[in-house]
Amino acid sequence: MDNDTTLSALKEIVKTFCVERDWDQFHNAKDLSIGIITESAELLDHFRFKSSSEIEEMFNDSIKKLKITEELSDVLFFVLRFAQMFDIDLTAELIRKIQINNAKYPIDKCKGSNKKHSEV
Amino acid sequence: MDNDTTLSALKEIVKTFCVERDWDQFHNAKDLSIGIITESAELLDHFRFKSSSEIEEMFNDSIKKLKITEELSDVLFFVLRFAQMFDIDLTAELIRKIQINNAKYPIDKCKGSNKKHSEV
Amino acid sequence: MDNDTTLSALKEIVKTFCVERDWDQFHNAKDLSIGIITESAELLDHFRFKSSSEIEEMFNDSIKKLKITEELSDVLFFVLRFAQMFDIDLTAELIRKIQINNAKYPIDKCKGSNKKHSEV
């Protein structure tokens, strides 16, 4: 579960799955980025042409919610694989980026506004 | 660091950043999925029209590698935010999906092949 | 203008621009598809976290509308280039696909509904 699993543990699970299948040969940065964006598109696909009330209904339907969850997980799979292949510490980077953004988009200037938000 | 940070801890960091800015109002499933895919595109952008040797060079250049790392981290930011907003346990889902894929794409049928790989 | 320019004429313009720069060497199917999707993301970027009224305002602002138009045009650039490089007749294919969809999604079943729409 998320509350007792580290990023490193998840990376290891993803690595094992890929190494067992001898997939290092396909997992270069360009193709892994393609993996990330095509899975992102499958996630977004669920919501195209849908109104906010229709989307809300989806999340109340456990089967539809599971489908959405699967797509999110597929994006994460390739994010973790990219990080593992290229020795990227996701936690360190996320915290570093949050600190930069805290300075760049101070709370009092951003609160309740989507002006700056698009750039974060 | 990834080896001592749980997914829940990262979700909490992302949540705090967003809540402080009162951004729950913008963070519906459709717009967060747009967030994920647009950041994925910024990652992919680094590699467009680039050969594998040019991409290899990028990873040897610490400044370029940092830029790439930032984009990956931006994708993860929105993945974590999506999971946090909609109560998704990423670890549970990733492990469930890996188990499905272990059955669906057995090692002996997938090893060294990208035939099945596109579908994972 | 769109009312007196054929698809072939536009393809020719795009081809000339690329050939003059000796870009055939970079324009394989994978990288051109990356071109299409990254430009699509720049288009979508304009609308992320934006409400429908904010988006309406954008289209009333001639500078913002121009920025949006540029991104759409960049997507089209790569679509035309892809079609030109791989001898694809876009008109023939669009009409063929519309005919398939006319049969698959008959008017009386689709009218006013987004149910089937996501699949078109």
Add this chain to the structure above:
Amino acid sequence: MDNDTTLSALKEIVKTFCVERDWDQFHNAKDLSIGIITESAELLDHFRFKSSSEIEEMFNDSIKKLKITEELSDVLFFVLRFAQMFDIDLTAELIRKIQINNAKYPIDKCKGSNKKHSEV
């Protein structure tokens, strides 16, 4: 065919298909951009984890080439619909953009190089 069909004619075909189904209500700028990017992802999907020789083979296989062509056409469908809904002259904009890029990326500086290319 592309050599005797104008952009306006194609826009009209797309408009008729959508109006018959009363889809104006779903075709706002955000959702049409989602349409463009999700179809772009289906195009890109064909090439993920594939080598250049595998991709070349695909184009020699008429059924696989048709599948690729369909995805390209689906991207174009939404590009045309976006242009038609928001009164955008694609030809005028494409030519304007090419002229800008001709100045910005002069032939002698770009020839055979992908340095500037990523930015076009």
